[in-house]
Amino acid sequence: MIFESKIHGDIQYEEKDIITFNKGLLGFDNLKKFFLVDLVEMEPFKLLHSLENHDIGMIVISPYDFFKDYEIKLNDSTVKNLDIKSENEVKVINTVTLNSDPKKITTNLQGPIIINNSNSLGQQIIVDNLKYQIRQPLVKE
């Protein structure tokens, strides 16, 4: 199937690529379907695009590509909501906020997005850990 994105042109996707966020993203309860797009030649960045809105998407990263020690604990309700049976099913991604100054490009380590690869359910959680920042610069000075 082809999705016409205002951000990235026509994107090929398949049914299995669709991630369902039953609660939406925080502040965007109405956006429940997204898909993850590989950005060729911009690895390791990916685009998490809304399937319900042609203008809405977010750049995301795997935190482990930038912050090797990143660690979060999933609470019981997340495990239940996403029907997680094993940690091998879990994918973690973090949103990136762009800026024309590379030093001001940040990622949100306090609001990671958790995806269960087995059933394609996703949920954004909040990590209440002072070690992690909502606006963590990606590039070290």
Next chain:
Amino acid sequence: MLIITRKKGESFMIGDDIEITVSKIEDGSVKIGIIAPKDISILRKELYKDVEEENKHAMDNIDLNLLKNIKKTK
């Protein structure tokens, strides 16, 4: 919204298993004790607001060319 008045040391219940106690009142701040089941997440509201705001920022002005800059600096 339900508004109730409680004195220091007094509690109230939300449902059968969430208990909120006013433990200290001082200088315009209230210290609150919460007993709740493990699967209930309890977070300061500012944190929700901050993450909501940051989601909005992350959706604004997505210019993929900006990612090329970050590669160059690496």
